[in-house]
Amino acid sequence: MSSATRWLLAISLLAGFVFSSAQPAAATARDWTATWTASPQRPSAGFAPNWSEQGFAHQTVRQTVRVSAGGVAARIRLSNAYGTTPLTIAGATVARTSRGAAVRPGSLRHLTVSRARTFTIPVGAELASDPVPLRLATLESVTVTFFLAAPTGPATFHAQALATSYRAAGDHTADIGGEAFTQTSQSWYYLSGVDVIGPASRNGVVAFGDSLTDGATSSTDANNRYPDELAERLAAAGRPHAVLNQGMAGNRVTVDSAWFGDKATSRFRRDVLGQAGVRTVIILEGINDLGISELAAASPAPIFAPYPDVSTEKIISGHRELIRLAHTHGLRVIGATLPPIKGSAYYTAHSEAKREALNAWIRTSGEYDAVIDLDRVMASPSDGDRLNPAYDSGDHLHPNNAGYRAMAYAVDPAVLVQPRGAV
Known part of the structure; x- marks a missing residue:
């Protein structure tokens, strides 16, 4: 058509x-662009x-x-x-x-x-x-x-x-x-x-992740989640994109949970590949795989179950599966490093070693089409393992409104429209 x-x-x-x-003439996928989403x-x-x-x-x-x-x-x-x-x-x-x-x-x-x-x-x-x-x-x-x-x-x-x-x-x-x-x-x-028919080009972006994408601790009814801030930034620059938030608080790459949703590798087909008009996906996942087991060991509760000690290698394997699924469907896939967590309930020497190893792989493996280095963008100037106090909601894990805005501004708009394989 x-x-x-x-x-x-x-x-x-x-x-x-x-x-x-x-x-079908009015309902073909080529006519629709997803403009708002929430993961069930x-x-x-x-x-x-x-x-x-x-x-x-x-x-x-x-x-x-x-x-x-x-x-x-x-x-x-x-x-x-x-x-x-x-x-x-x-x-x-x-x-x-x-x-x-x-x-x-x-x-x-x-x-x-x-x-x-x-x-x-x-x-x-x-x-x-x-x-x-x-x-x-x-x-x-x-x-x-x-x-x-x-x-x-x-x-x-x-x-x-x-x-x-x-x-x-x-x-x-x-x-x-x-x-x-x-x-x-x-x-x-x-x-x-919510889907629309309109002038927007098929350059939709899915922000896929956990509470850091879902917007935990941001202000209620204020649209301060990082995908909201990214949509505002792109619109203000005169190049609006559909930016879809498929974050889910507590979600993990490798573990299904009654409270925190199907694991990322299971829900990716529905929450990313099932959205109309998408060209790019930003993946920010893994902090719960490495942190929930540490938190549950100190204070076990049904909300966290199950809470296996997930290896860095298993998390990386999950990321590779997400990359493969995205590429198989022609999507450009961008990896985001995990921000600092020192001082939070997730932080131990064990979890920090895994976070650093995962971030090193995201940065250097070359398996993502592009990388957003939130670890460095969000870090304290005086301690790279801690969130910048200006961005810290107070739990040393989740950003405040200013932190979510900083995350959005860490995204280079140019990487959202480059073809697959471009650097």
Whole structure:
């Protein structure tokens, strides 16, 4: 399909036509660019009280996210990856965000699947809505609302949203105001992606990793995670990219966890290769493989299970598998070294030796197409094994807002658009 044909389809959408998901002309991967994502997780107690284990019944959930690249039409992706029963959405809408749980008048659109306003997502599946004619600007916030009439059972979610989600009793999918949404949570539920049709080139970037990518300790509702800061930097420079955050707090390269998600080598196909319009992936993973075993040895708790002592060689083997998967699918893959951890609960002489060995391999092996040396960018000027105090959230492991901004500015925009094999 030519570029001109794709734009004619987009114009048709704006004229009021709604394409069914069964019509491939409007749903081909070449037309869509993923502009926001969150990696699905199993229901669990999580890091803070949440609604995942109890699920929902006769309730409306309203969630706001910020897109990284704009477009003239959108579709919403919902995931039932870890559900135990089919998930029926009794009604859903999308709208531009106003403030809090309120949306902008005149922007609300009903979501459909194959033109039906009620639709069901099978167990283990993700489903995309039909396209809706909703023009979104780069870095604009969008609100997705859905009504769950029947009991859902435990809910697929993303534990650490660092954003406020809202819940109301009854069906409030078409509400413009936010008065009914009196309950809040700091997780995302079922929402796994927002895609757009628009002028953005197919230069999407996935930031793939753990809590350092997920944005742990950054400010709530402020979009200070490093992928957010990177999207802002690129937009300010006049070259906006879709930047997708597929971080998951606690995630490991080599170990599956009930709390911290499927290991990186398992979820990479879904969270990176399954995203539309992606050209580059930045991998920042491994700190939990080498640190959780040290933390659990001192203070064992079910949240960390299992916690094997993972060798540097095994972590490197996992990185190699991620590189191979990315290259097999034509993606440019960039490796980021692990920032300093001295003074944190993860730090011992044993874990530090493994961190230094892993970083040396990332820097010097030549297996990544490019390297972002966060170890050196984030280090204290007086002690290279510690986070710079100006970037330290206080736990000596996670950055503060300034630290996440420094991480984003460590990314050379030129490496995001170079062809594979370029240095």
